[in-house]
Amino acid sequence: MQLNLTDKIILITGGSKGIGLACAKLFLAEGARVAICSRDAANIQAALAQLPGAIGVTADLTDDIAAAAMVAQVEAKLGPIDVLVNSAGAAKRTAPEDLTPAAWRAAMEAKYFSYINVIDPVVKLMAARGRGAIVNVIGNGGKVASPVHIAGGAANAALMLATVGLATAYAPQALRVVGVNPGLTETGRVAEGMISTAKLAGVSVEEARTQSIAKIPLGRMATPGEVADTVVYLASDRASYVTGVIVTMDGAASPVVV
Template identity: 35%
Template sequence: MDIGLAGRTALVPGASSGLGLAIARALAAEGANVVMAARRGDLLRRHAAELPSALAVEIDITAPDAARRLVGAAVERFGQVDVCVLNGGGPAPGTALEATDADLLRAVETQLLTHQRLAAAVLPGMRERGWGRLVAVGSAFVQEPAPNMVGSNTGRAALAAYLKTLAAEVAADGVTVNMVLPGRIDTDRVAHLDREAARRSGRTPEQVRADSVARIPVGRLGTPEEFAAVVTFLAGAPASYVTGSQIRCDGGLLRAL
């Protein structure tokens, strides 16, 4: 299937590792120019050099002026941004009872406002051209809040509400807005959460992971490449009638309808 991304330009934050890197590689494989952003500049530049048409931008995407600078760099190099992936790090674990004002404000800042700024920076051009894709990397916690993850539960749910509202407002302009919800994907982030859960429970990380896998119907963790394939499809032309949706990539983990 030709998904119509050849010659398009995609912006991917958090692209130095994990899901962001897998997404950048998948989009590049479809012929897209890829603007890769992350704080770890040396690692980011090494990965960008492996792709046929990529720009590495060392930046902290949570900074208030980061969206403007990042989109400016993309436009200067490639002329426009056609696909914008909303991706970034997740909040630290924590309970609702222990959460402070600062904890929740930080979650909203990193999980909602950072992505809202980026969307606002790319949307004018997309709407003017009559074509654009916003694809957010969410979490299964949007549909099934997890214990001890109040920051992620709260911030990502707020982002989901914002994107659902936005999708209806820009649909007639040829811009789609969707969210992909990863379950247990084999990334450094999931390994870190396993270690934290092991520390709290007195188990080993291997025991924590085995318990998690036992709850997944397909019987294993997902791979970043499997997740990136879903994002890439939503970024392409064949997905033009899919908007305002949350797509799970979780191996059947969530039991919700």
């Protein structure tokens, strides 16, 4: 299947690791021109070694001014952004007894505003041009509450609503906005989160991992590449009538209709 992504300009936040890095590799394989963003310059350099032809920009996306400047820098170097993939933020998993107002606020900054601060300038640029696609990699914690991911899950839920709302608002300008909700995926973020899960359950990290996988009907976590396959398809013209939806990828762990 031809995805018609050759020479498309792709911006991937969180593109130096995990799902974001897997997306960058796949977009490049499809002939796209790719920019990745991370707040860590060393992580960008390590990722670029695996992404021939891509460019990297360092920015703290919890800062709206820095996020807007990053977008402007990417467009100055590559041209108008055709596709934005948000995969940057990750709220720290926290046991309920360790939650504080500051922890709730930090979760919203890390996950919600790190996306919104990039979406805001990009969606307006895309609307003015009458084209574009935004794919938000969110997380199923916004749909299924987890005791160690309450604050982060609330940020995810807010992103789900923002995704669908923006899709509706900007559909007349031929923009598409879609969300992908991965379940447990083999990433460093999930591995770090298992520490909090283990603490709450009073078991070892390895046992917490075994118990978590046992709840997935497919019997394993997703790989970053599997999530990337879905993201790249949704960003392509092959998904031209798909907008305003959240695609769950959790191995049937949450068998619900809506």
